[in-house]
Amino acid sequence: MASTAFLLLDATGYGPIFEEEPIDVVYTEDSPEGRISMNCRVRANPPATYRWRRDNWEIKLMEQPDEHYSLVGGNLVITNPRQKKHAGTYVCVAWNVYGTVISKEARVKFGYLEEFPQEERDPVYVKEGQGAVLLCAPPKAWPQEVTYRWIYNEFPVFMFTDNRRFVSQKTGNLYISKVEAQDAGNYSCFVSSPIIGKSVFSKFIPLIPLPPEDGEERKYPADIRVKFPDTTAMLASNITLECFALGNPIPHIVWRKVDATDLPPNHEISESGAVLHLYNVQYEDVGGYECEAINTKGKDWHKAWLYVESAPEWAETINNTQIDIGSEHTMRCVASGKPFPFIRLLCFFLEVSALKFSSLTFEDSGMYQCIAENYWGIKYANAELRVIACAPTFEFNPVKQQLLGAKDGRVVIECKPRAAPRPRFTWTKGKELLFNNSRSVHISIMYDGSLEILNATKNDEGLYTCLAENDRGKGSSSGYLTITGQLAPEDTEVKVGDEVILKCSASYDPMLDITFIWAIDFRVINFDTEWRHYERVMVGCEDGSGDLRIKNVQIWHEGRYTCTAQTVVDNDTAYADLKVVGVPGPPGVLRIEEIGDTWVKLLWSKGAEHNSPILYYTVQTRHFWALNEDDWRNATPTFLDGNAERADVTDLYPWMEYQFRIIATNEYGSGEASIPSLKIKTWDAPPVVSPTDVAGYGGRNGEIVISWTVGVLHISCFSNYNMYLLMMLMFTEYYILF
Structure with a gap:
């Protein structure tokens, strides 16, 4: 009865779920309202109790009434706020018997001018x-x-x-x-x-x-006085870059994006030309931006860099989970963002990066929160972990009363009661207690409690009873097994791209029509729409055979195949498991953990092995000053052990944009590459070599010709402005002044 009562409570109650959380407030002390309301509302059963904290100190509204603070429902009301006493960071805490949740932080700041x-x-x-x-x-x-x-x-x-x-x-x-x-x-x-x-x-x-001294205005070359700085913008935000020059005649402003033929399509230039607006900024907008001021007396230019970063987004997070007492369970949160977010998991006001339970207890039940945070924002995820226990019951999933098995085939009688913790299973045939290897080697009790009979014969017919027992109680369910003449399909392993035939036949009254129905994981195969891979083998059908051919096998064809032989008076079912092996799937989310001038640290999660262990990973990279942006090349180190989930990539260029990807390889070959990482830029660093063979000589029309060699690359530039621009584009640390 105690178990039943617990389950009823478990089914109707739930922990707090936020419907409204506090938001940042800017308050002026001369505001006519004279109050601040920090809103907080949760849905919970039983109803939640609310508390508030300011700068990690609890506001003791119950124990110490305050002339400024009051609680209205879950809302915190601050009357006659004062900056020294009430400015700070607030969080709402809501709890009931199922657990506690903490709201996102909200800041109260006092505005002034x-x-x-x-x-x-x-x-x-x-x-x-x-x-x-x-x-x-x-x-x-x-x-x-x-x-x-x-x-x-x-x-x-x-x-x-x-x-x-x-x-x-x-x-x-x-x-x-x-x-x-x-x-x-x-x-x-x-x-x-x-x-x-x-x-x-x-x-x-x-x-x-x-007035001019000689009565005539002097002309002056363009001189930029308003210069936009290096700017870091949040993904999807709007930014403004300013550039304005003094000069006579009035200078004309021209905007460019370095290393691009045009400005991004999401741009707008003000009528005066002095302001460049970029709307809904994306990662591809990253780069150098240049403004040039030009008049008839000369020109001036300015360049600075735009970087784009992003707030955290969940790649993997926690969800509401109901799980048996004594089970293993892991809670983990993974987030992307730029810069890489700091992630913590809160449980009972403790902060950890991940939780792994080796044996769950009732004390582990409660509300858990994941928090991912970087400079641009904070992301929350809440979930309830509910640990349950009950005596075994077959009310929802009894053993089938009438069981059919194929002669000389494999028969599995499932036993799946609802129980927590996991029960112990015993089987009887009639009054005989069955043990593994007790009657013969062809009968065994499987780990999940099912009874397996191999090479079934007529002697295996009879009444079978499954008994399940745990520390909460016991339960049982029975079914009668009849052995028929059906030939069951066999468990098979096949490689991706190959062909396989699953055999199925049955003995039946030739006066009746027989039909074979095939299903995968209990989904009936439609041969009309799935003909590219599935085909009936019709040869011998008049002898009671209905084999299944699977062509060009793919990973998703793996599963449990069920063959049902059916006449108007009877039916019989058998099944076999098809195991598909092939190249690995793509590794999981690839994240940049740290960035240096010539190195980065990568972190990823393991992809699907497809029934063959991963032998090694290949790390590849591409940079965005290459002529072909799809030119992926092996990084250093190139190959990593198949158990690795992180890598230190070296031998990169400073101040260069990169993306990375990972490829897994097993004995069947290399799989698809992971989704490329976010674009990053390595830190800048001083150059390690200087130009050589520097030479210069006079040109025409007041020009000077300068040439130099960098490695095997020879560059010649005519006119000081073009030379300076090209040097800045290709070797950003070299400055030539005249």
Whole structure:
């Protein structure tokens, strides 16, 4: 009765499952609401109890009532929040008798936008035709996502931007490429925080254009003053790159992607040309970006790199599991992301990387959580482990009352009661107790409790009873075995691509029609639609044979094949297991564990062996400065032991983009390669050799010709700009200055 009661409770109750978790909050102390609500709601049976933590310290709402904190359902309400006391990281903890779950972290931060200093700003004097920069010097703000505009002479008159005037949304500074007389006036930097709904502006800065000394404007070459830095973006995010130059005439801005004919299709350039927007950034957008400023007096250029990283995503995670007491069980979580995420598994407030239970107990039941985290985000996975126990019962799966077996064939009588822990099995035939090898070598009790009879004869007919017993109780079920004249198929092993015939025949009344039905893993084979692989062997059918031919055998043809001989008055069934051997399947998820300048550490999971042990793995790589991006080459080391699941790949080039893949090989050959890893870039490093045979001589039209040799590669460049660009593209650490 105790077991039954436990099962009833087990079937209706469940641990907490989050339906709403707290989110980050930005609060300003002058907010009219005067409160913060951190929401948390779970579904659970019985209902869950809630607790909250701030910076890993429990908020003791029950024991110590607080004038600021209160609990409304599962929600934490903070009344009259104060920064010193209430800013921090909060988590919601929900629990019931089945276990505990912890919500994702939510941060409470206090937003602010300070005022500009009240000191007067110095005037800016600049000659007409020259460029000017007016510094914003914005006050401190949180969040840092603010927008900048400039007031011209009086509020609310704002200065318009164009290809001559630019306001950087990174620094707030105002840039005028070529000052004109009409630019004279007073300018104030206007800063707005859309999140907290506040704006401030600076003291006015007088801009005073001065007429040219000789009455004629001087011309100046393009001079880039707004330079975008090396940028790391999150996958699928939007980014903005700024580039603006001073000069007279007004410079024209041109954008390029290094080593590419065009900018990515997801780009947009502002009307002024000073801003490049990239939307929904992907890994293929990684690379160098260059802006060039050009006017009739000269040109200037700037280049920086864009890197793309990603938040964690689950490759393998935990799921709700119901499992017998005393069983073995492993819980593991695997995640991808860039940089590689830190993964931890929480159980009863302990943190581990993986859990392996050698013998489950009731105390192991509960809620478990996997957490994968990197710079870009955090990913949670919750699951309940439920350990059960009950006496053996055949209510749901009794032994078949009428059993048929083929003469001289193999007969298996299944015994599959519901029981936990795993029961002990005994069999009887009539009143005779059966043991392995007790009657003859052709009868044995299998590990799963089934009874196996080989080379069955009429003497094996009779009433068979399976008795199952564990420490919770016992149960039994019986069936009567009749031996017929059917020839059963035999267990067979076949290689991928070969052909095999499974034989099946039966004795029957020739006055009746007989039909043979074949099934694999209890799915009936449809010969009309599956003719490419399955075919009936019709020769001898009039003698009661219905063999099955399997052509061009594939891995998925492996399984248990059942042959049923059927007439209008009777039927009989026999089965055999087909084992298919072949090359290994592709290894599992390939991850980059660490990156160096000339090396990386790889980690992968074992793929399917396909019934033949893996002899060795082959590591391959490709880099993205090759002429053919599909050119996979063996890495160093090339071959690894078949039990390996990690590798230290060496002899790579610094500052180079790579992908990696793994191929498994067994005695039947090499399988498909794994899915390529994410693209990575090795760390940069100083060059190990210098160019040789450097020579130069004068050219035409004021040009200089320089040539040099790097290994066997000879490069000649005409004009200093083209030479410098090509050197930067091919050997990024060499800089030639004139």
